[in-house]
Amino acid sequence: MWWLWLYVAAMTAGALLFLRWHADPKGVPRIEYRVAIAIPVWSGLWYTVMALGGGRSDGDHPVYWARYVDWTVTASLLLVALTLTATHALPGRHPTLLAALVGTNVAMLLSGFLADLTADLWARYLLFGLGSLCLLVVLALIWGPLRAIARRQPDGLYHTYREAAALLSVLWMGYPLLWLLGPSGIELLGAAVVSGLYVLLSIVSKVGWSIVDLGRLRALSTRGELPLGDRP
Known part of the structure; x- marks a missing residue:
């Protein structure tokens, strides 16, 4: 399970990097750093549980339920971070749209978890299909109404949103x-291979994505293209 400890190390490094950036925010609202810090801290804790042999149930195949606990929070926080980027220069945060994104994300993960636990083949793929549909709804919200909101910002922020949305x-x-x-x-693919690939994908999705998102915002601030002023 060395790849799980590799993941914990990557989350620790990410949290320390974002703490350092938080101390020198360069005009980026501190709330965005706090969200970025919370993601690897929460995820690293649950992967520590898995690395120590917990967070899974064994049946026909091992189900790492700790992953779903991790994803439910961290995926929601990633959507919060993306929404903050989309609304950085705007007066409102559009809570209704954010609630729709987070709620659909939770439904997607719940469907995947139930599918993992279901023994009946048809029921499993039905739940998988429902979860995939929820993912498509999340992507439609990201590229539909949230993108339209982001378009009302200066070009630099809008392009940053598009890059972050495309990567995510x-x-x-x-x-x-x-x-x-x-x-x-x-x-x-076998369980060990999938677990390793999940680790790599999750490192890039959480720490890597946050580095890109915050890094672009910090670069805009350095060039004087980011509206100044911290938000609580």
């Missing part, structure tokens, strides 16, 4: 693909 969309498509190819689906 591509990375998140990898999760149902791994689920389908792994022991929960057609079993083309």
Whole structure:
């Protein structure tokens, strides 16, 4: 399980980096750093549980329920971070849209978890299909109404949003693909391989994505293109 400890190390490094950036925010609201810090801290704690042998149930195939506990919080926080980028220069945070994003995300993960636990093949794929549909709804919200909101910002912020949204969309498509190819689906890949790929994907999706998002915002501030002023 060395890859799980590798993940914990990556989350620790990410949290320390974001703490350092938080001390020198360069005009980026501190709330964005706090969200970025919370993601690797929460995720690292649950992967520590898995590295120590917990957070899983064994049946026809091992189900790492701790992953779903991790994803439910961290994926929601990633959507919060993306929404903050989309509304950085605007007076409102559009809580209704954010609630729709987070709620659909939770429904997607719950569907995947129930599918993992279901022994009946048809019921499993039905739940997997429902979760995939929820993912498509999340992507539609990101590229529909949230993108329209982001477009009302200066060009630099809008382009930053588009880059962050594109990266998150591509990375998140990898999760149902791994689920389908792994022991929960057609079993083309073994449990150990899927676990390792989940680790790599999750490192990039959480710490890597936050580095890109915050890094772009910090660069805009350095060039004087980011509206100044911290938000609580």
